[in-house]
Amino acid sequence: MAELRPPIESGAPDPMPYMHPVMVKNYGKWAFHSHPKPGVLYHRAESGDEIWTVKAGTARQLDHYSVRELADIADKYADGFVRFTIRSNIEYMVSDESKVEPLIKELNDKGYPIGGTANSVSMIAHTQGFLHCDIPGSDASGAAKAVMDELYEEFIAHEMPNRVKLSTSCCEINCGGQADIAIIMQHTKPPKINHDLVANVCERPSVVARCPVAAIRPALVNGKPSLEVDEKKCICCGACYPPCPPMQINDPEHSKFAIWVGGKNSNARSKPTFHKLVASGLPNNLPRLPEVAEVVKKILYTYKADGKPWERMNEWIERIGWPAFFEKTGLPFTKYHIDDWRGSRVNLNASTHIRF
Ligand code: SF4
Numbered sequence: 252m253a254e255l256r257p258p259i260e261s262g263a264p265d266p267m268p269y270m271h272p273v274m275v276k277n278y279g280k281w282a283f284h285s286h287p288k289p290g291v292l293y294h295r296a297e298s299g300d301e302i303w304t305v306k307a308g309t310a311r312q313l314d315h316y317s318v319r320e321l322a323d324i325a326d327k328y329a330d331g332f333v334r335f336t337i338r339s340n341i342e343y344m345v346s347d348e349s350k351v352e353p354l355i356k357e358l359n360d361k362g363y364p365i366g367g368t369a370n371s372v373s374m375i376a377h378t379q380g381f382l383h384c385d386i387p388g389s390d391a392s393g394a395a396k397a398v399m400d401e402l403y404e405e406f407i408a409h410e411m412p413n414r415v416k417l418s419t420s421c422c423e424i425n426c427g428g429q430a431d432i433a434i435i436m437q438h439t440k441p442p443k444i445n446h447d448l449v450a451n452v453c454e455r456p457s458v459v460a461r462c463p464v465a466a467i468r469p470a471l472v473n474g475k476p477s478l479e480v481d482e483k484k485c486i487c488c489g490a491c492y493p494p495c496p497p498m499q500i501n502d503p504e505h506s507k508f509a510i511w512v513g514g515k516n517s518n519a520r521s522k523p524t525f526h527k528l529v530a531s532g533l534p535n536n537l538p539r540l541p542e543v544a545e546v547v548k549k550i551l552y553t554y555k556a557d558g559k560p561w562e563r564m565n566e567w568i569e570r571i572g573w574p575a576f577f578e579k580t581g582l583p584f585t586k587y588h589i590d591d592w593r594g595s596r597v598n599l600n601a602s603t604h605i606r607f
């Protein structure tokens with residue numbers, strides 16, 4: 252009988268070969284951990300082994316000089332072992348206490364801040380942006396760098412009521428996640444269709460099926476098969492643009508940023524929540540996005556001053572109520588905050604004006 256071919260493993264690789272030897276040796280056998288200062292964690296194993304983790308922020312999109320620099324630092328202090336968090340922080344594991352402070356000093360001297368742990372503002376999680384995606388309306392990773400430059404002091408300190416997670420998303424429909432404060436690209440005008448290209452480039456039935464509000468239908472334009480959009484129905488979501496690039500929806504003036512608050516992914520301590528829109532129509536003013544940063548700071552510092560210890564952003568808003576949120580932050584409440592999608596009543600509870 253022929254030998255069965257073994258399955259090809261294509262999931263996440265085995266982490267053990269990449270883990271610091273002290274962590275491999277004590278895997279699952281940790282006695283306790285503590286948090287000596289911002290950006291530094293301490294773990295003691297049942298065997299008595301100790302390890303310190305030092306977390307540093309990076310600029311996210313790293314050139315290879317920076318990668319080599321960070322790797323050299325790992326060789327010098329951390330036995331060559333590092334890991335990157337999903338928020339693009341780099342973590343060094345150090346088994347010798349005398350190396351912790353020199354490591355922190357060298358990272359700081361080279362411009363990498365130490366922080367992002369406990370009740371700080373952690374690094375912004377972001378979507379792929381111009382570098383890797385074909386449909387972004389803005390540069391999500393550049394926006395993360397620009398906004399974090401403004402929040403540097405909150406990354407290296409523990410002064411927030413609880414941990415604050417931020418995210419940026421360069422379109423509204425795909426890979427963005429929930430966050431305490433989420434910065435999300437929104438289109439505000441229906442797509443502009445290049446009818447000369449639609450028949451050659453787009454599979455029209457798939458594009459029609461893609462629209463969540465059935466606003467697209469097949470049409471003959473100038474004698475050629477194309478598509479048309481019922482602009483009264485269109486919610487400017489941008490879902491038709493990926494399968495049909497001639498339906499261009501990115502626009503330098505009308506693609507805007509919006510800020511959503513109060514989202515939470517995990518079910519740790521309290522249930523997950525959807526974030527909700529609190530500001531919209533902010534200009535896509537790259538590279539520094541000053542208008543976006545200003546609104547983020549307004550929300551953040553109001554929460555910092557008004558939140559009770561250990562209250563997450565969503566819990567703070569739940570306690571004070573949405574009217575007080577708008578009063579305290581000074582953000583205007585407009586008709587655009589009202590979610591009038593008919594499905595929101597029964598499932599999303601998605602807008603800030605009322606709850607069912
Ligand atoms: S958020 Fe949208 S545009 Fe940005 S990387 Fe994800 S799919 Fe692409």
Ligand code: SF4
Pocket residue numbers: 441442461462463464465466467480484485486487488489490491492500
């Ligand atoms: S932008 Fe969204 S709602 Fe508008 S036509 Fe395209 S898929 Fe439909």
